[in-house]
Amino acid sequence: MKFGFIGTGSMGSNLVQAFVQSYAMQPDHIIVSNRTRDKAERLALDCPGIHVADHNLETARKADCIFLCVKPGDFRHVLDEIQDVVRPDQYVISITSPVMIRDLEEHLEGKIAKVIPSICHAALSGNSLLIPGTRFSDEDTQWLYQLFSCISEPLYIDEAHTRAASDLASCxxxxxxxxxxxxxxxxxxxxxxxxxxxxxxxxxxxxxxxxxxxxxxxxxxxxxxxxxxxxxxxxxxxxxxxxxxxxxxxxxxxxxxxxxxxxxxxxxxxxxxxxxxx
Incomplete structure (x- = not known):
């Protein structure tokens, strides 16, 4: 499976490094893109084998699972960039808490989930907060849980509790x-x-x-x-x-x-x- 990360800021980079450290992902199976290319290239230096895409469209096309690790203010722009190439069989995982799953499902064809990560994943610890969307099957949900079990203690939460749970686990x-x-x-x-x-x-x-x-x-x-x-x-x-x-x-x-x-x-x-x- 190919994993794409759109956004390699603090949390996006933390996730990539944790998944590589835990051997849940191989670097040559990871594609990254970022508004500032230098940040993506620095991450690739830390994790040799990662491919730095020229743009978000390339990341979305080549990945089987796309992580959207962008700020709320940048989200609409990123969705406009990739929505025409996202396929129904792709996983799309947002880590941006104020972007609701219903809006993502309205604008993207993929299997949508929201996951709130923590800096504790750098130590392969802490809780990751999982919110599968309506297109996730039981098998998809189990896959998501197993993936994040490699770097954390996953915990399913209701989307209505995102903020309070994030205050405790992420902030x-x-x-x-x-x-x-x-x-x-x-x-x-x-x-x-x-x-x-x-x-x-x-x-x-x-x-x-x-x-x-x-x-x-x-x-x-x-x-x-x-x-x-x-x-x-x-x-x-x-x-x-x-x-x-x-x-x-x-x-x-x-x-x-x-x-x-x-x-x-x-x-x-x-x-x-x-x-x-x-």
Missing amino acids: GPAFLANILEQWTRAAVKVTGLPEETAVSLVEQMVIGTGKLLSENGFTLQSLQDRVAVPGGITREGLHLLNDAFTPCFTRLFQLTHMKFSEDLHKVQQSFQRAEKKL
């Missing part, structure tokens, strides 16, 4: 890294702990915590209960964090959903403008 690593960075800075500022020591302590703590959750049977709640004895320092800290983070995370979901709604509206407008021109 989550950046949010968590930011919280840990602020925690580290506070330790340095308040206590005078050397920065390199604080960073090392936090990094190793995160690695260990991940192993406790994934390998030692702990849950988020049982881990807190195990560490925080009644009346102890950890319990006092948890009281503070509950008071501080509850409104913060509520606001975070409100903010991301607001941005998602704006992006969704812009994408819908781009489809409507294109239809008026026809």
Whole structure:
């Protein structure tokens, strides 16, 4: 099977490299194209054997499975480029959350699915969020699950939950890294702990915590209960964090959903403008 990737930005490149690293795809079975050719060529240097197409049309024609890894604002243009060459037997997988499956199925002949990936796939970890379209058979859905099992723990979700699930699985690593960075800075500022020591302590703590959750049977709640004895320092800290983070995370979901709604509206407008021109 030939795999085509239209868009080799951060997430598109991350997907290609993860699939190659996991041996789920052979480089000489991958075709890539990008608005800025230099980015595609850099990816080909990292994964020797990848073919860099001259344009998106070439990628769509030659691939059996097309990954659309483009920003919401560029999506309409890409669809206009490839819609005449996409075949009913091709898989078309979008990783752009505010582009709805119903719109893709209206404009493309292929078997459509939406998959929200994560930077964690670079470590062959994390969840990939799978949303098969109406043209996916049970066999197609199983194939999609097996493909992403090579680089992640796939999870089927309802398209209506795309934003919330993406906040946790896809945006989550950046949010968590930011919280840990602020925690580290506070330790340095308040206590005078050397920065390199604080960073090392936090990094190793995160690695260990991940192993406790994934390998030692702990849950988020049982881990807190195990560490925080009644009346102890950890319990006092948890009281503070509950008071501080509850409104913060509520606001975070409100903010991301607001941005998602704006992006969704812009994408819908781009489809409507294109239809008026026809």
